[in-house]
Structures are given as structure tokens and as C-alpha cells.
Amino acid sequence: MDAPDDDRIAPVPLEGRTPMTTGGWTAPPALRRWSWLAILVLGVVAYVIVLRTMVATQNINFFPSLLLIGAITVPISVLVFAVEGGRVPPVRVPLVTFVAIVGGLAGTVTAGILEYSALRRLGTVPMTTVGLAEESAKLLVPFLVFLVVRPHDPRHGVVIGIASGMGFATLETMGYGFQTLLAARSIAAVDSTLLLRGLLAPACHIAWTGMVVAMLWRIPSAPRRGRAVLAFVGTFVAAVLLHATWDGSTSVAVHLVIATAGVAVLLWFVHVAHRRRPAAPTPVPVALPREGYGVA
Helix, strand or coil, X not given: CCCCHXXXXXXXXXXXXXXCCCCCCXXXXXHHHCHHHHHHHHHHHHHHHHHHHHHHHCCXXXXXXXXXXXXXXXXXXXXXXXXXXXXXXXXXXXXXXXXXXXXXXXXXXXXXXXXXXXXXXXXXXXXXXXXXXXXXXXXXXXXXXXXXXXXXXXXXXXXXXHHHHHHHHHHHHHHHHHHHHHHHCCHHHHHHHHHHXXXXXXHCHHHHHHHHHHHHHCCCCCCCHHHHHHHHHHHHHHHHHHHHHHHHCCCHHHHHHHHHHHHHHHHHHHHXXXXXXXXXXXXXXXXCCCCCCCXX
């Protein structure tokens, strides 16, 4: 017997509810949304503590920790902001972690090999070649994920791109920091290098790769795929040119314009990823039997 209408429990809307898990506690959406800021603050505090300890004790064993914290704090804060900074996290954390680690390793190694080969053949490496090599290398793992996963939700692209750019920027900054220590033999010089490159990472590597991969992820669901492919190619060319201009210019004004544009574009792509709703799947018609459909 069916229960009376007054006794039935109305369904609770999913939007606005705190997510539940069967095995443990899950942070509420508001707390997750600001987790990037907590990571940034804790990273800065940890960096200052390690730096002062190393200077006070004159113990060089603290240098790897200083290098890692200084190189990863800002990039990982940007990545967490892209994943958790909106109402709906657009992509799973294990995939993001894989792209950040493997993408950073594959990107830096591939770019290094390409630039070394160009250096041996040409004697000098043009800035356009550097930009093309590094921007292409950062797309290796995202493109592999694109082929394997075959995404249908364009919101995922900017997060995957930011993850790959974050891994590349972190490892490259660590390399520059170590190179500065060997060349200048000064902790102050290393501190300046880490600070400058850490602040510029969201405006350069992360922004360029984020926007390119975001355009790549739009291709499968685009109503006109030809235009989507052209938009992806055009965005990639723009990233290469921005990279080459950044590396080849010594003008502070040029760097300021490129950095401002990079941050603005990155924030816009992240905003769109968190506000856009995925396209509703096309309903599949189901054939129902003509007879025997009543209740005995």
C-alpha cells in the first residue's frame, strides 16, 4: 500500500548541501573554496622559517627545502584555486596530480632536449624556438590525456592546462634557483630569483598553458569543430609569441603588459570553467511495451 501524500518525504535539493562521504569527513564547499589562500599563507610562512633557519645556522642542508617551498607555493596555490575556487570542482584531483607531476617532468626534459639540439645546430637559440619548444613540451601530457579520456566537458581544460604549467614552472624555477646559487653563491640572490619567478608563474607558464589546453578541451563539444580547431591553433600561436616576446624583451613595460594580460586571461578562463554548466546529454528514446503496462 502506498503511503499517504502527507507522509511522503520531499526530496532535498543537491545544490547547497554539504557533500557527504561514507568513510570520513569532507570539507564544506565554503572551506574548500578558500583552501588556496590557506596554502599560500602556510607556504609563505614555511619559506620564511626555513630561510631564517638556514641563515642563522649556516646549514646548507636546508637549501633543498627552501628551493622546493619557494618554487611550488604560488603555482600550487593557483592550481588549488582553479580546482576548488568555484562552486563545483570541475576535475578529479588524482588526474590533476598526475598531469602536474608527469607533465612537469616530461615538459622540462623535452624542452631541454629540444633547446639543446637547436643550440648545437644553430649556435644560438632564437627566442621563437625557445617559446615553441617549451609551449609544445608542456602540451605533451595534456594532449595524451585528451586522447585517452576524450573529454566532453570543456570546463576541465583550464585545470589540466594549469596543472601542466604549474609542474613545468615549479621545476624550472628550482633549476634557476640552483643555478643562481652556483653562480652568485648568495642566498639573497636565490631568494630574489625564487620570489620573482614565483610571482610571475601565474602570468606566464601557467596562464599560457592554461588557455591553450582550455581551447583544446572545447573541440569535442563545439558545435563547429573546424572553428574550434582554428581557435586552438590560434591560441597556441599566441602563447608561443607571448613566450618569445617575454624572453626576448628587456623592457619592464612589455613584461608588465604581458603579465597583466596573462593573469586577466587566466582568471577569465577559471571563472568561465566554474560558472558554465555542462551541456545536458541527449535523451535516448526507450521503447515501451504496448500491453501489460497496468497494475494488477
